[in-house]
Amino acid sequence: MEPKTYPLTMTINGRQVSVEIEADDLLVDVLRDRLGLIGTKVGCNEGECGACTVIMDGEAVLSCLIPALRASGSEITTIEGLSDGDTLHPLQQAFVEHGAVQCGYCIPGFIMSAKALLDANPQPSHEEIKEAIAGNLCRCTGYVKIIEAIEAVAGAD
Amino acid sequence: MWQTYETPVSIEEAIATLAQYDGRAQIIAGGTDLIVELQEGKHSVDCLVDVTRIPGLNRIEQEGDWIVMGANVTFRQLKDSPLLQQQARVLSEAAATVGALQIQTVATLAGNIVSALPAADGAVALVSLEAEVEVCDGGGRAWHPVDQLFLGPGKSAVDPHRQMITAIRVPAAGPGQGSAWERIGRRRALVLPILNCAVCVALDGDGRAFEWARIGLGPVAPVPFRARETEAFLASQPATEETFRQAAEIAAGEAKPRTSLLRASKEYRTEVLKVLVRQGLTRAVEQARAGR
Numbered sequence: 123m124e125p126k127t128y129p130l131t132m133t134i135n136g137r138q139v140s141v142e143i144e145a146d147d148l149l150v151d152v153l154r155d156r157l158g159l160i161g162t163k164v165g166c167n168e169g170e171c172g173a174c175t176v177i178m179d180g181e182a183v184l185s186c187l188i189p190a191l192r193a194s195g196s197e198i199t200t201i202e203g204l205s206d207g208d209t210l211h212p213l214q215q216a217f218v219e220h221g222a223v224q225c226g227y228c229i230p231g232f233i234m235s236a237k238a239l240l241d242a243n244p245q246p247s248h249e250e251i252k253e254a255i256a257g258n259l260c261r262c263t264g265y266v267k268i269i270e271a272i273e274a275v276a277g278a279d
Numbered sequence: 280m281w282q283t284y285e286t287p288v289s290i291e292e293a294i295a296t297l298a299q300y301d302g303r304a305q306i307i308a309g310g311t312d313l314i315v316e317l318q319e320g321k322h323s324v325d326c327l328v329d330v331t332r333i334p335g336l337n338r339i340e341q342e343g344d345w346i347v348m349g350a351n352v353t354f355r356q357l358k359d360s361p362l363l364q365q366q367a368r369v370l371s372e373a374a375a376t377v378g379a380l381q382i383q384t385v386a387t388l389a390g391n392i393v394s395a396l397p398a399a400d401g402a403v404a405l406v407s408l409e410a411e412v413e414v415c416d417g418g419g420r421a422w423h424p425v426d427q428l429f430l431g432p433g434k435s436a437v438d439p440h441r442q443m444i445t446a447i448r449v450p451a452a453g454p455g456q457g458s459a460w461e462r463i464g465r466r467r468a469l470v471l472p473i474l475n476c477a478v479c480v481a482l483d484g485d486g487r488a489f490e491w492a493r494i495g496l497g498p499v500a501p502v503p504f505r506a507r508e509t510e511a512f513l514a515s516q517p518a519t520e521e522t523f524r525q526a527a528e529i530a531a532g533e534a535k536p537r538t539s540l541l542r543a544s545k546e547y548r549t550e551v552l553k554v555l556v557r558q559g560l561t562r563a564v565e566q567a568r569a570g571r
Contacts, residue, residue, distance in 0.1 A: 184382070188385070189310065235381070
């Protein structure tokens with residue numbers, strides 16, 4: 123029997139997108155494998171590392187734990203949606219300037235968590251920044267430069 | 280992993296869909312436990328019934344002496360709710376320690392009841408509050424004391440293949456009552472607790488002695504644990520540091536933490552448990568005195 127397919131329509135990075143998917147496709151797999159948005163990473167695939175963080179209807183969520191059909195009708199922002207052509211988003215630029223990136227695998231997730239925070243709270247405290255990225259793990263190094271990069275953008279507003 | 284995905288817009292429709300699949304469909308809300316279990320192949324279903332589009336299940340409201348929460352209320356909502364921060368602070372504080380922000384945003388308190396893990400922060404807090412849970416199935420709806428729903432590790436009396444939780448209620452704190460949450464883990468986010476501890480207390484008219492105390496602990500037993508011997512000791516004792524110290528010793532005696540290769544030894548957990556009980560009692564009593 124052919125598996126039943128479902129139409130999925132959502133707005134990704136400001137553009138409406140429609141795909142036919144299967145019931146058990148997860149959001150991260152639709153983003154990466156169907157739509158080619160491979161900036162969103164798969165780390166643990168069980169909700170413990172934050173590498174797959176995207177913004178869904180204004181909130182940072184783990185796309186590895188979201189059934190894609192739940193995203194029907196929602197607005198999704200991925201790391202690909204941040205830069206303006208060749209001009210990096212201020213968060214991306216700050217991560218570069220503060221040396222916050224080593225291997226880089228965790229960084230799209232960190233930046234999406236940071237963006238969700240700053241969108242809701244443009245001038246967060248040090249503690250609020252730490253709480254916002256507590257669900258993102260970096261295994262190369264510590265978190266100090268990442269926090270400094272986010273603070274630089276928050277302070278610039 | 281599953282072949283069909285239903286998004287009912289009413290409780291009745293959700294229950295009817297479950298019935299139609301006769302045990303091969305399962306409720307999904309936040310899904311932060313369930314998706315991982317299904318990915319690991321621990322069990323399988325034909326259909327997921329997503330209840331997050333059912334309107335009205337996101338409310339947190341006071342109704343008389345109860346705070347009532349709809350089944351889709353997330354840990355993020357619990358953490359941010361001024362009503363809970365005032366009236367059932369232990370639940371709000373516990374919610375803030377679940378996973379991390381991305382998990383708190385989607386995971387539900389009701390999911391903690393169905394997952395029935397002995398360390399689940401929401402479940403341990405609910406046990407200390409003597410919460411009640413409204414369960415709906417083909418026969419209608421009924422309220423149950425939360426501790427009767429935990430049958431064993433991962434085993435809930437609520438069958439998500441045939442039933443759904445529709446609401447959870449906890450008593451609003453009266454004058455002279457307070458509550459507090461304590462937790463220790465290897466990190467402060469994204470880890471299961473080495474131990475957690477929920478304390479609710481009521482003080483007498485002049486705030487000097489306990490009327491009663493309720494203490495929840497996890498993971499020290501197959502289900503979220505009530506330290507009833509400790510509670511019996513505390514009733515009508517003076518609310519002093521010496522009493523807290525004695526209560527901590529009794530709690531360490533009646534709880535049976537086990538060695539976990541991943542998290543901590545039995546010996547360490549037993550020592551830490553005393554500290555958490557003392558701290559929890561101290562903070563809950565402070566709050567009860569402040570709110571007299």
